[in-house]
Amino acid sequence: MSGGPGRHPRLHELVARRAAAAPDAEAVVAGRERLSYAELEEAAGALAGRLRRLGAGPETLVGVCLGRSPWLVVAILGVLKAGAAYVPVDPAFPAERVEFMLRDSGAGLLVTEEALRAKWAGRSATVVSLDRDWDVIAAGEPWTGEQEPGEQEPGEQGPGSTELAYVLYTSGSTGRPKGVAVEHRSAAAFLSWALERFTARELRYTLAATSTCFDLSVFELFAPLAAGGTVVLAETVFHLPVAAADRPVTLVNTVPSLLLDLLSSEPLPPSVVTVNLAGEALPAALVRQVYATGTVERVHNLYGPSEDTTYSTWALVGRDADKPPIGQPVTGTTAHVLDAHGLPVPDGGTGELYLGGAGLARGYLGRPALTAERFVPDPFSGVPGARLYRTGDLVRRLPGGELDYLGRADQQVKVRGLRIEPGEVEGVLMEHPAISRAAVLARGDGADAAGLVGYVVCAGDTDFASVRRFLRDRLPSYMVPGRFVPVPAIPLTVTGKVDVGALPAPA
Known part of the structure; x- marks a missing residue:
């Protein structure tokens, strides 16, 4: 996948190659709308020309706010061809968040459509x-994505283009969203692994149902386009049955909770051969349910933050896995399990996961102090300037070398002076056959009255005495919630995290 001597290609170059090789092949579909690779390239080139004339170029940021039609992909490719970086804006986002993203990123250009124009008045x-x-x-002169005289040639500072490709805004612990700035070379290194791992058959018809504001979309859009496949756009994963009626979707890439909800009402289409699950703990029961279709051949458990370009580790999960691990690092990524002093933890011990290698983001846009706090020097690499990203996730290395995810370090709670990771309790709860979703919180009337509460989505009249026995067989007694609250669903924020404020107080 070389884009020249010693460098990865830029994202739009990957698509241009496929367009040159098979111009009439179907690139993007959304219902009855479709674009061939040649049409996609032509439209993106025309938009790039317009954006260049309006001032877009290397290190400039362009907002993209469009519905889920093939023109969304045209807009993203057009921004990249112009040499700029795209800042995705979801049309469903509240006005206050949109205003912050545009102001914070400094995006002077915005690609949108008339139906949404009032949002930008x-x-x-x-x-x-x-x-x-x-x-x-x-009618204007198209732009191919080549440099103008005087612009830095990609790869002059290392193996790949150091130009900015996109900025994704994630929630911040301080309440202020932060923009993760990812360069072409990091995204291209990630896609290089994806093309090694996934076959052209698997990527032939890839469902793209994730908002472009979230990092799973980078895989859903660019992996199939780099492989010569077709991006099947859908509003959400719940539209999979409709999308699959038009095109035989072969790969689904989503989060476990959404797939659980889908499977509660709809079976997976028989055309789906590969399922990628990421973003939260993967229940073993869901893996068994997916394989029970008889048509799915591979289930992957994928892990990674936006700060390391979507996926950092992967595991091919077997049909009989008891607790799916997050696996081993993707090609070009390093993973270290370190203690509070930055020293390696012995295999089997719990530590914070630090990630390094080719996939690391540039950092947080306009926030050098936070970048320095989270992206730290890599003492294990001999490469000058190498960094590690502190994920804040707790893991342990299993005997075979794979990583086991335990939960967030910043979600740690104390109950009667004992430290507990709610994620670990949630994972065991969802192994119970009657429980499909769970959230565990520390609730109490006072500082000394904290106790664990398990919020669970369960089948029928579940016997919670049996649930407690199930947990006590697998966890220390102090980790067993004192109270359980059945709920119809675990409420989530727009970023997919548990909405604690929407959970009822226990009686």
Whole structure:
């Protein structure tokens, strides 16, 4: 996958190669709308030309806010071809968050559509409306993605383009969203692993149902396009049955909780051969349920933060796995389990996961202090300037070398002076045959009255005495919740985290 001597190609170059090799192949579909690779390249090149004339170029940021049609992919590719970086904005985001993202990123250009134009009234960004302005865009000189004289050639500072590719905003512990800035070389290194790991058959029709504001979308869009496959756009994973009625979806890439909810009402289409699950703990019961279709051949448990370009570790999960591990690092990534002093933890011991290697992001946009806090020097690498990202996730290395995820370090609670990771309790709860989802919190009336409460989505009239016995067989007694609250669903925030404020107080 070399893009020249000693470097990875840029993201849009991967797509351009496939367009040159098979221009008439189907690149993107959304219902009855479709674009071939040639049409995708032509439209993206025309948009890139327009954006260049409006000032887009290396290290400039362009907002992209569009519905889930093939033009969403045109917009992202057009921004990349122009040499700029895209900042995805979900049309469903509240106005306050959108305003912050545009202001914080400094995006002076915004690609959108007329139906959403009212959201940008009064804002200073120059708006390019694809449907209203398309005649003007198409009439202009297209841009191929090549450098102008004087622009830095990608790869001059190392193996791959150091140009910024995209900025994704994630929730911050202080309440202020932070923009994760990812360069082309990091994303291309990740895709190099993806093309090694996934076959063209698996990527042939890849469901893209994740908002482009979240890092799973990088895999869903660029892995199939780099492999010559088809991106099957859908509003959510719950639209999979409809999408699969038009195209035989072969790969689904989503989070376990969403797939659980889907399977409660709809079976997986028989065309699906590979299921990727990421973003939260993977219950073994879900793995068995997916394999029980008889048509799914591979289930992967994938782990990784946006700060390390989507996926950092992977595991091919067997049909009879008791507790799926998060596996081993992807190609080009290093993983260290370190204690509070930054020293390696013996195998089997619990420590914080530090990630290094080719996939690391540049850092947090405009926040050098936070970048320095989370991206620290790598004492284990001989490469000058090498860094490690502190994930804040607790793991242990299993005897075979794979990593086992235990929970978040910053979710740690104390009950009667004993430290507990709620994620570990949640994982065991979801191994119970009657429980499909769980969230564990420390609740109490006072500082000394904290106790664990288990919020559970369960089948029928579950006998919680049997649940307690089940937990006591697997956990120390102090980790067994004192109270259980049945709920119809575990409420989630827009970023997929448990919405603690929406959970009822226990009686």
